[in-house]
Amino acid sequence: MDLQFSAKFPINDIKNRKPTMWRYREAIPIENNEDVVSFNEGFTPLLPLFVNGKEVLVKQDHLFQTGSYKDRGASVLISHAKEMGIKEIVEDSSGNAGAAIAAYTAKTGMKCDVYLPYKTSSAKISQIKAYFAIVHEIPGSRENATRAVMKAAENTFYASHVYNPYFLHGTKTFAYEVVEQLSWKAPDTVILPVGNGTLLLGAYIGFVDLLKARIIEKIPKFIAVQAFNCAPLAVAFSKGLDAKKFDTKKTIAEGIAIAKPARAKQIIDVVKKTKGHFITVKESEIVQSLRWMAKKGHHVEPTAAATFAGLKKYVNEGIGEDELIVSTITGHGLKDVETPE
Ligand SMILES: Cc1ncc(COP(=O)(O)O)c(C=O)c1O
Structure with a gap:
Protein backbone atom coordinates (compact mmCIF):
# COMPACT_ATOMS: atom_id res chain seq x y z
CA MET A 1 0.00 0.00 0.00
CA ASP A 2 2.69 2.49 1.00
CA LEU A 3 5.79 0.50 0.06
CA GLN A 4 7.22 0.27 -3.45
CA PHE A 5 8.23 -3.37 -3.83
CA SER A 6 7.88 -5.82 -6.66
CA ALA A 7 6.91 -9.31 -5.50
CA LYS A 8 8.24 -12.33 -7.41
CA PHE A 9 6.84 -15.87 -7.37
CA PRO A 10 9.16 -18.63 -8.59
CA ILE A 11 6.36 -21.19 -8.28
CA ASN A 12 8.39 -24.36 -8.83
CA ASP A 13 10.82 -23.35 -6.08
CA ILE A 14 8.01 -22.24 -3.78
CA LYS A 15 6.29 -25.63 -4.01
CA ASN A 16 9.42 -27.38 -2.72
CA ARG A 17 9.91 -25.13 0.30
CA LYS A 18 8.83 -25.53 3.93
CA PRO A 19 5.09 -24.92 4.46
CA THR A 20 5.46 -21.49 6.09
CA MET A 21 4.58 -17.96 4.94
CA TRP A 22 8.29 -17.43 4.20
CA ARG A 23 8.07 -19.87 1.28
CA TYR A 24 7.10 -16.71 -0.70
CA ARG A 25 10.58 -15.40 0.09
CA GLU A 26 10.97 -13.29 -3.07
CA ALA A 27 7.64 -11.58 -2.35
CA ILE A 28 8.59 -10.35 1.13
CA PRO A 29 10.65 -7.14 1.33
CA ILE A 30 13.39 -8.29 3.73
CA GLU A 31 16.78 -8.37 2.08
CA ASN A 32 18.90 -10.82 4.05
CA ASN A 33 17.82 -14.21 5.39
CA GLU A 34 19.76 -13.68 8.62
CA ASP A 35 17.37 -10.85 9.54
CA VAL A 36 14.25 -12.98 9.18
CA VAL A 37 12.53 -13.44 12.54
CA SER A 38 10.29 -16.47 12.23
CA PHE A 39 8.70 -19.31 14.16
CA ASN A 40 8.01 -21.17 10.88
CA GLU A 41 4.58 -19.54 10.97
CA GLY A 42 1.93 -19.69 8.28
CA PHE A 43 0.51 -22.04 5.70
CA THR A 44 -2.40 -22.55 8.07
CA PRO A 45 -5.00 -25.17 7.09
CA LEU A 46 -7.89 -24.11 4.85
CA LEU A 47 -10.80 -26.11 6.28
CA PRO A 48 -14.33 -26.49 4.93
CA LEU A 49 -17.16 -25.27 7.16
CA PHE A 50 -20.85 -25.50 6.30
CA VAL A 51 -22.81 -22.31 6.82
CA ASN A 52 -26.53 -22.70 6.19
CA GLY A 53 -25.79 -25.57 3.83
CA LYS A 54 -23.12 -23.69 1.88
CA GLU A 55 -19.48 -24.79 2.02
CA VAL A 56 -17.06 -22.02 2.96
CA LEU A 57 -13.29 -22.46 3.25
CA VAL A 58 -11.79 -21.15 6.46
CA LYS A 59 -8.13 -20.35 7.13
CA GLN A 60 -7.17 -21.44 10.64
CA ASP A 61 -5.15 -18.34 11.51
CA HIS A 62 -5.81 -18.76 15.22
CA LEU A 63 -3.25 -21.59 15.10
CA PHE A 64 -0.25 -19.26 14.93
CA GLN A 65 2.51 -19.10 17.56
CA THR A 66 0.65 -16.38 19.49
CA GLY A 67 -2.90 -17.46 18.62
CA SER A 68 -3.86 -14.84 16.05
CA TYR A 69 -3.21 -13.88 12.43
CA ASN A 164 4.05 0.67 9.34
CA PRO A 165 3.56 -0.88 5.87
CA TYR A 166 5.91 -3.78 6.63
CA PHE A 167 3.13 -5.25 8.76
CA LEU A 168 0.86 -5.35 5.68
CA HIS A 169 3.64 -7.06 3.74
CA GLY A 170 3.27 -9.87 6.28
CA THR A 171 -0.51 -10.05 6.36
CA LYS A 172 -0.53 -10.17 2.55
CA THR A 173 0.76 -13.76 2.77
CA PHE A 174 -2.83 -14.71 3.72
CA ALA A 175 -3.74 -14.15 0.05
CA TYR A 176 -0.69 -16.05 -1.25
CA GLU A 177 -1.51 -19.08 0.88
CA VAL A 178 -5.20 -19.10 -0.04
CA VAL A 179 -4.35 -18.95 -3.75
CA GLU A 180 -1.75 -21.71 -3.51
CA GLN A 181 -4.12 -23.87 -1.46
CA LEU A 182 -6.73 -23.43 -4.19
CA SER A 183 -4.20 -24.72 -6.75
CA TRP A 184 -3.17 -21.17 -7.73
CA LYS A 185 -6.67 -19.84 -8.22
CA ALA A 186 -8.34 -16.84 -6.60
CA PRO A 187 -11.56 -17.38 -4.61
CA ASP A 188 -14.63 -15.40 -5.68
CA THR A 189 -15.16 -13.78 -2.29
CA VAL A 190 -13.21 -13.18 0.92
CA ILE A 191 -14.97 -12.29 4.16
CA LEU A 192 -12.82 -10.64 6.80
CA PRO A 193 -13.28 -8.79 10.09
CA VAL A 194 -12.20 -5.16 9.94
CA GLY A 195 -11.08 -2.71 12.61
CA ASN A 196 -7.89 -1.03 11.44
CA GLY A 197 -7.93 -3.15 8.31
CA THR A 198 -4.47 -4.67 8.58
CA LEU A 199 -5.70 -8.06 7.36
CA LEU A 200 -8.02 -6.64 4.71
CA LEU A 201 -5.41 -4.24 3.29
CA GLY A 202 -2.66 -6.86 3.47
CA ALA A 203 -4.84 -9.45 1.73
CA TYR A 204 -5.64 -6.93 -1.00
CA ILE A 205 -1.93 -6.21 -1.56
CA GLY A 206 -1.36 -9.97 -1.77
CA PHE A 207 -4.05 -10.55 -4.40
CA VAL A 208 -2.81 -7.55 -6.42
CA ASP A 209 0.75 -8.97 -6.33
CA LEU A 210 -0.57 -12.28 -7.67
CA LEU A 211 -2.63 -10.55 -10.36
CA LYS A 212 0.38 -8.50 -11.49
CA ALA A 213 2.44 -11.70 -11.64
CA ARG A 214 -0.36 -13.21 -13.82
CA ILE A 215 -0.86 -16.06 -11.38
CA ILE A 216 -4.52 -15.20 -10.82
CA GLU A 217 -6.97 -13.59 -13.22
CA LYS A 218 -9.10 -11.57 -10.85
CA ILE A 219 -9.20 -9.99 -7.40
CA PRO A 220 -11.92 -11.49 -5.17
CA LYS A 221 -14.80 -9.47 -3.83
CA PHE A 222 -14.03 -8.21 -0.29
CA ILE A 223 -16.82 -8.43 2.29
CA ALA A 224 -15.87 -6.55 5.47
CA VAL A 225 -17.47 -7.34 8.83
CA GLN A 226 -17.78 -4.79 11.63
CA ALA A 227 -19.55 -4.85 15.00
CA PHE A 228 -22.80 -2.85 14.81
CA ASN A 229 -21.72 -1.07 18.01
CA CYS A 230 -18.50 0.16 16.44
CA ALA A 231 -18.99 0.44 12.69
CA PRO A 232 -17.47 3.72 11.51
CA LEU A 233 -16.31 2.16 8.24
CA ALA A 234 -19.61 0.46 7.45
CA VAL A 235 -21.47 3.73 8.04
CA ALA A 236 -19.01 5.75 5.99
CA PHE A 237 -19.21 3.17 3.19
CA SER A 238 -22.99 3.36 2.92
CA LYS A 239 -23.53 7.03 3.71
CA GLY A 240 -20.42 8.39 2.06
CA LEU A 241 -19.63 10.42 5.16
CA ASP A 242 -16.38 11.02 6.97
CA ALA A 243 -15.74 7.82 8.99
CA LYS A 244 -14.25 9.78 11.82
CA LYS A 245 -17.49 11.43 12.91
CA PHE A 246 -19.58 8.53 14.21
CA ASP A 247 -20.51 7.63 17.76
CA THR A 248 -19.52 4.16 18.86
CA LYS A 249 -20.46 1.88 21.76
CA LYS A 250 -18.71 -0.93 23.55
CA THR A 251 -18.49 -4.29 21.79
CA ILE A 252 -17.27 -7.71 22.92
CA ALA A 253 -15.41 -7.90 19.60
CA GLU A 254 -12.50 -5.95 21.07
CA GLY A 255 -10.17 -6.58 18.11
CA ILE A 256 -12.44 -4.56 15.81
CA ALA A 257 -13.45 -1.91 18.37
CA ILE A 258 -11.72 0.85 16.40
CA ALA A 259 -13.63 4.13 16.41
CA LYS A 260 -11.18 6.02 14.20
CA PRO A 261 -9.38 3.73 11.77
CA ALA A 262 -6.29 5.53 10.49
CA ARG A 263 -6.52 3.88 7.07
CA ALA A 264 -10.29 4.34 6.70
CA LYS A 265 -10.13 5.72 3.17
CA GLN A 266 -7.88 2.93 1.92
CA ILE A 267 -10.13 0.27 3.46
CA ILE A 268 -13.30 1.74 1.93
CA ASP A 269 -11.56 2.07 -1.45
CA VAL A 270 -10.61 -1.63 -1.44
CA VAL A 271 -14.15 -2.74 -0.60
CA LYS A 272 -15.55 -0.48 -3.34
CA LYS A 273 -12.95 -1.42 -5.94
CA THR A 274 -13.62 -5.13 -5.45
CA LYS A 275 -17.42 -4.58 -5.64
CA GLY A 276 -17.81 -5.79 -2.08
CA HIS A 277 -19.69 -4.33 0.84
CA PHE A 278 -19.81 -4.11 4.63
CA ILE A 279 -21.90 -6.23 6.98
CA THR A 280 -22.52 -5.25 10.61
CA VAL A 281 -23.33 -7.69 13.39
CA LYS A 282 -25.06 -7.08 16.72
CA GLU A 283 -23.68 -8.20 20.09
CA SER A 284 -26.32 -10.95 20.40
CA GLU A 285 -25.35 -12.24 16.95
CA ILE A 286 -21.67 -12.35 17.94
CA VAL A 287 -22.49 -14.38 21.08
CA GLN A 288 -24.70 -16.76 19.05
CA SER A 289 -21.92 -17.17 16.52
CA LEU A 290 -19.39 -17.89 19.29
CA ARG A 291 -21.62 -20.74 20.51
CA TRP A 292 -22.29 -22.00 16.99
CA MET A 293 -18.55 -22.15 16.24
CA ALA A 294 -17.81 -23.88 19.57
CA LYS A 295 -20.47 -26.52 18.84
CA LYS A 296 -18.59 -27.28 15.65
CA GLY A 297 -15.35 -27.64 17.62
CA HIS A 298 -13.87 -24.19 16.91
CA HIS A 299 -12.94 -22.28 20.04
CA VAL A 300 -12.63 -18.70 18.79
CA GLU A 301 -12.47 -15.28 20.40
CA PRO A 302 -15.48 -12.93 20.06
CA THR A 303 -13.81 -10.82 17.35
CA ALA A 304 -13.36 -13.94 15.23
CA ALA A 305 -16.94 -15.00 15.99
CA ALA A 306 -18.12 -11.65 14.60
CA THR A 307 -16.73 -12.68 11.20
CA PHE A 308 -18.91 -15.80 11.18
CA ALA A 309 -21.99 -13.88 12.26
CA GLY A 310 -21.31 -11.72 9.18
CA LEU A 311 -20.67 -14.77 7.04
CA LYS A 312 -24.06 -16.22 7.97
CA LYS A 313 -25.74 -12.99 6.92
CA TYR A 314 -23.80 -12.93 3.69
CA VAL A 315 -24.82 -16.50 2.82
CA ASN A 316 -28.46 -15.67 3.67
CA GLU A 317 -28.36 -12.65 1.34
CA GLY A 318 -28.29 -15.20 -1.48
CA ILE A 319 -24.99 -16.11 -3.08
CA GLY A 320 -24.01 -17.53 -6.45
CA GLU A 321 -24.41 -21.30 -6.69
CA ASP A 322 -20.72 -21.93 -7.33
CA GLU A 323 -19.39 -18.92 -5.42
CA LEU A 324 -16.08 -19.89 -3.79
CA ILE A 325 -15.97 -18.12 -0.44
CA VAL A 326 -12.94 -17.92 1.86
CA SER A 327 -12.88 -16.60 5.39
CA THR A 328 -10.65 -16.99 8.43
CA ILE A 329 -10.58 -17.53 12.17
CA THR A 330 -8.44 -14.60 13.25
CA GLY A 331 -8.06 -15.28 16.98
CA HIS A 332 -8.13 -18.24 19.38
CA GLY A 333 -10.82 -18.62 22.04
CA LEU A 334 -8.22 -18.86 24.80
CA LYS A 335 -7.49 -15.19 24.16
CA ASP A 336 -10.74 -14.16 25.84
CA VAL A 337 -11.98 -16.14 28.80
CA GLU A 338 -14.34 -13.46 30.11
CA THR A 339 -17.10 -13.41 27.48
CA PRO A 340 -20.25 -15.27 28.59
CA GLU A 341 -20.61 -18.75 27.07
C1 LIG B 1 -8.83 -11.57 16.52
C2 LIG B 1 -8.82 -10.34 15.67
N1 LIG B 1 -9.51 -10.36 14.53
C3 LIG B 1 -9.56 -9.27 13.72
C4 LIG B 1 -8.88 -8.12 14.06
C5 LIG B 1 -9.01 -6.94 13.14
O1 LIG B 1 -7.84 -6.57 12.56
P1 LIG B 1 -7.65 -5.12 11.96
O2 LIG B 1 -7.83 -4.15 13.11
O3 LIG B 1 -6.31 -5.06 11.45
O4 LIG B 1 -8.70 -4.92 10.94
C6 LIG B 1 -8.12 -8.06 15.22
C7 LIG B 1 -7.36 -6.87 15.59
O5 LIG B 1 -6.84 -6.73 16.66
C8 LIG B 1 -8.10 -9.20 16.06
O6 LIG B 1 -7.42 -9.20 17.20
Missing part, protein backbone atom coordinates in the same frame (compact mmCIF):
# COMPACT_ATOMS: atom_id res chain seq x y z
CA LYS A 70 -1.15 -10.92 13.65
CA ASP A 71 1.94 -13.13 13.60
CA ARG A 72 2.00 -12.74 9.82
CA GLY A 73 2.58 -9.01 10.17
CA ALA A 74 4.76 -9.21 13.28
CA SER A 75 7.20 -11.61 11.60
CA VAL A 76 7.87 -9.19 8.72
CA LEU A 77 7.75 -5.98 10.78
CA ILE A 78 10.17 -7.25 13.44
CA SER A 79 12.45 -8.70 10.73
CA HIS A 80 12.52 -5.18 9.26
CA ALA A 81 13.28 -3.68 12.70
CA LYS A 82 16.12 -6.19 13.05
CA GLU A 83 17.58 -5.29 9.66
CA MET A 84 17.53 -1.63 10.75
CA GLY A 85 19.47 -2.51 13.90
CA ILE A 86 16.62 -1.52 16.25
CA LYS A 87 17.03 -2.62 19.88
CA GLU A 88 13.88 -1.18 21.49
CA ILE A 89 10.34 -0.82 20.22
CA VAL A 90 6.98 0.52 21.38
CA GLU A 91 3.56 -0.60 20.10
CA ASP A 92 -0.13 -0.02 20.86
CA SER A 93 -2.80 -2.63 20.39
CA SER A 94 -6.17 -4.00 21.36
CA GLY A 95 -4.19 -7.05 22.50
CA ASN A 96 -3.38 -9.47 19.71
CA ALA A 97 -0.92 -7.33 17.74
CA GLY A 98 0.76 -6.53 21.07
CA ALA A 99 1.08 -10.24 21.86
CA ALA A 100 2.51 -10.99 18.41
CA ILE A 101 5.00 -8.10 18.53
CA ALA A 102 5.99 -9.11 22.08
CA ALA A 103 6.72 -12.71 21.02
CA TYR A 104 8.76 -11.74 17.96
CA THR A 105 10.77 -9.10 19.82
CA ALA A 106 11.40 -11.67 22.58
CA LYS A 107 12.95 -13.95 19.95
CA THR A 108 15.36 -11.18 18.91
CA GLY A 109 16.11 -9.89 22.42
CA MET A 110 14.68 -6.42 21.63
CA LYS A 111 13.08 -4.46 24.47
CA CYS A 112 9.33 -4.13 23.95
CA ASP A 113 6.72 -1.83 25.54
CA VAL A 114 3.06 -2.40 24.66
CA TYR A 115 0.28 0.16 25.25
CA LEU A 116 -3.19 -1.32 25.68
CA PRO A 117 -6.66 -0.09 26.61
CA TYR A 118 -7.29 -0.73 30.31
CA LYS A 119 -10.16 -3.14 29.61
CA THR A 120 -8.23 -5.50 27.31
CA SER A 121 -8.96 -9.21 27.92
CA SER A 122 -6.90 -10.43 30.86
CA ALA A 123 -5.63 -13.43 28.88
CA LYS A 124 -4.06 -11.12 26.26
CA ILE A 125 -2.42 -8.99 28.95
CA SER A 126 -1.01 -12.11 30.66
CA GLN A 127 0.25 -13.40 27.34
CA ILE A 128 2.12 -10.16 26.56
CA LYS A 129 3.65 -10.09 30.04
CA ALA A 130 4.67 -13.74 29.67
CA TYR A 131 6.98 -12.68 26.80
CA PHE A 132 8.61 -10.21 29.24
CA ALA A 133 7.24 -7.18 27.40
CA ILE A 134 6.32 -4.18 29.54
CA VAL A 135 2.57 -3.55 29.53
CA HIS A 136 1.07 -0.07 29.91
CA GLU A 137 -2.67 -0.25 30.58
CA ILE A 138 -4.15 3.06 29.46
CA PRO A 139 -7.54 4.18 30.85
CA GLY A 140 -10.30 4.86 28.32
CA SER A 141 -10.62 3.93 24.69
CA ARG A 142 -8.28 2.25 22.22
CA GLU A 143 -7.53 5.75 20.84
CA ASN A 144 -6.10 6.77 24.24
CA ALA A 145 -3.58 3.92 23.98
CA THR A 146 -2.54 5.30 20.57
CA ARG A 147 -2.08 8.78 22.02
CA ALA A 148 0.08 7.35 24.83
CA VAL A 149 2.28 5.33 22.48
CA MET A 150 2.76 8.33 20.16
CA LYS A 151 4.39 10.14 23.04
CA ALA A 152 6.65 7.18 23.84
CA ALA A 153 7.45 6.86 20.13
CA GLU A 154 9.12 10.27 20.12
CA ASN A 155 12.27 8.51 21.38
CA THR A 156 11.77 4.88 20.38
CA PHE A 157 10.98 2.88 17.23
CA TYR A 158 7.19 2.69 16.81
CA ALA A 159 6.50 -0.86 15.59
CA SER A 160 2.97 0.09 14.60
CA HIS A 161 0.91 -2.62 12.95
CA VAL A 162 -1.42 0.13 11.69
CA TYR A 163 0.96 2.70 10.24
